[in-house]
Amino acid sequence: MNVTITPSNVEGTVRAPPSKSYTHRAILAAGYADEATVRDALWSADTRATARAVTLFGGDVTRTDDGVLEIDGFDGRPDVPADVIDCANSGTTMRLVTAAAALADGTTVLTGDESLRSRPQGPLLEALADLGAEADSTRGNGQAPLVVTGPLSGGDVSIPGDVSSQYITALLLAGAVTEDGIAIDLETELKSAPYVDITLEVLADFGVDARHTDAGFEVDGGQSYAPVGGEYAVPGDFSSISYPLAAGAIAGDEGATVRIEGAHPSAQGDSAIVEIVERMGADVDWDRDAGTIDVSTAPLSGIDVDVEDTPDLLPTIATLGAVADGDTHITNAEHVRYKETDRVSAMAAELGKLGVETTEEPDSLTIHGTESTLEGATVRGRADHRIIMALALAGLVADGETTIEGADHVAVSYPGFFSTLEELGVSLERDDGH
Numbered sequence: 001m002n003v004t005i006t007p008s009n010v011e012g013t014v015r016a017p018p019s020k021s022y023t024h025r026a027i028l029a030a031g032y033a034d035e036a037t038v039r040d041a042l043w044s045a046d047t048r049a050t051a052r053a054v055t056l057f058g059g060d061v062t063r064t065d066d067g068v069l070e071i072d073g074f075d076g077r078p079d080v081p082a083d084v085i086d087c088a089n090s091g092t093t094m095r096l097v098t099a100a101a102a103l104a105d106g107t108t109v110l111t112g113d114e115s116l117r118s119r120p121q122g123p124l125l126e127a128l129a130d131l132g133a134e135a136d137s138t139r140g141n142g143q144a145p146l147v148v149t150g151p152l153s154g155g156d157v158s159i160p161g162d163v164s165s166q167y168i169t170a171l172l173l174a175g176a177v178t179e180d181g182i183a184i185d186l187e188t189e190l191k192s193a194p195y196v197d198i199t200l201e202v203l204a205d206f207g208v209d210a211r212h213t214d215a216g217f218e219v220d221g222g223q224s225y226a227p228v229g230g231e232y233a234v235p236g237d238f239s240s241i242s243y244p245l246a247a248g249a250i251a252g253d254e255g256a257t258v259r260i261e262g263a264h265p266s267a268q269g270d271s272a273i274v275e276i277v278e279r280m281g282a283d284v285d286w287d288r289d290a291g292t293i294d295v296s297t298a299p300l301s302g303i304d305v306d307v308e309d310t311p312d313l314l315p316t317i318a319t320l321g322a323v324a325d326g327d328t329h330i331t332n333a334e335h336v337r338y339k340e341t342d343r344v345s346a347m348a349a350e351l352g353k354l355g356v357e358t359t360e361e362p363d364s365l366t367i368h369g370t371e372s373t374l375e376g377a378t379v380r381g382r383a384d385h386r387i388i389m390a391l392a393l394a395g396l397v398a399d400g401e402t403t404i405e406g407a408d409h410v411a412v413s414y415p416g417f418f419s420t421l422e423e424l425g426v427s428l429e430r431d432d433g434h
């Protein structure tokens with residue numbers, strides 16, 4: 001599907017979609033449990049991939065009409081799957097499910113789409129091998145397809161912290177049901193650290209004890225998963241919120257407000273987007289108790305932003321920087337190159353088509369702001385949900401129409417994204433190509 005956006009002003013109220021990160025963890029934690037109810041779960045292409053894996057491990061995931069997931073778990077002992085596990089486009093699924101597969105008494109094969117089959121899995125495979133499982137890349141290049149044979153006994157392991165925090169999340173989730181537990185020693189500084197805090201929070205909510213240590217993290221073995229209070233509710237997603245928030249900051253008429261509901265504070269590092277937009281000059285009011293954010297448009301100025309903890313915000317910040325006056329310097333961004341696409345290069349190239357100049361370094365991206373003089377153009381979504389949504393924002397304020405090719409991939413994390421834009425008053429056309 002291609003989507004063509006006509007420059008539009010935004011105004012209105014948006015409900016935050018449920019958090020993708022919390023939903024993945026809750027579905028898998030429910031899988032590790034005997035049974036659990038997960039409310040307000042995100043039902044997107046990525047989280048459905050995790051639900052499929054739980055089913056292949058012998059669990060059962062039923063979605064009721066009001067979007068509640070009733071999950072019968074595999075109770076800490078995954079079956080050997082009767083089929084290959086297709087993790088589709090989801091890095092989180094592949095990492096978390098690879099470690100779960102290492103608990104099965106037999107062999108699991110995991111694969112994914114072309115993008116996922118090019119992302120790094122080597123450090124996780126080596127860690128699982130050090131902990132007693134067999135874990136290989138079929139091509140021997142540290143990328144999927146992966147073949148994993150359990151069981152995993154647990155123990156001490158060291159792993160780099162600067163490739164993906166999802167390796168640590170995966171080991172903590174699986175480690176709780178190993179015999180010996182897992183103690184993780186970080187070889188390098190941890191990037192995307194708030195995502196491990198999300199993991200510790202979800203583990204605690206499922207009655208599992210895991211903790212920071214001087215060297216990294218540890219989880220005791222022999223624990224059981226059971227949601228405290230019988231069910232688990234997923235909070236709103238701040239990475240997803242970043243798009244309507246940015247839209248309100250750049251494309252509102254004078255006096256107009258975009259209100260976001262369901263924005264309660266949580267462990268998500270990406271809630272930093274509120275402070276970033278404010279620092280750039282937008283008028284923002286976050287009522288943390290009510291979980292509402294009100295934002296209105298004001299002239300934006302370029303700023304310096306470190307994305308070590310918040311890699312998924314880079315595309316949104318790049319578009320905000322493109323509209324701002326002056327330079328926006330995004331630093332500590334090397335790990336943002338290991339996502340669905342190399343998002344540093346992808347944003348530089350696609351914003352370039354809209355007339356934006358950028359300077360790319362291995363670990364940073366500088367956007368030379370245009371003060372809202374973007375030129376509409378045809379851009380490529382690169383099969384990356386966050387690139388598509390960030391380019392759609394640019395289309396709101398560009399001169400003339402902006403067509404985003406391959407826009408369907410928003411279904412990975414924010415299936416209702418384009419409908420939400422329409423509800424805010426955006427004029428857009430979907431072209432299915434037939």
Ligand SMILES: O=C(O)C1=C[C@@H](OP(=O)(O)O)[C@@H](O)[C@H](O)C1
Nearest residue numbers: 021092164165166192195311312
């Ligand atoms: O654990 C998670 O839910 C995630 C961790 C981050 O990945 P890395 O840890 O690979 O940076 C983030 O980019 C991804 O969207 C979701």
Ligand SMILES: C=C(OP(=O)(O)O)C(=O)O
Nearest residue numbers: 089090091092312339340
């Ligand atoms: C990188 C992302 O997710 P994953 O790693 O799960 O593919 C993302 O949602 O931006």
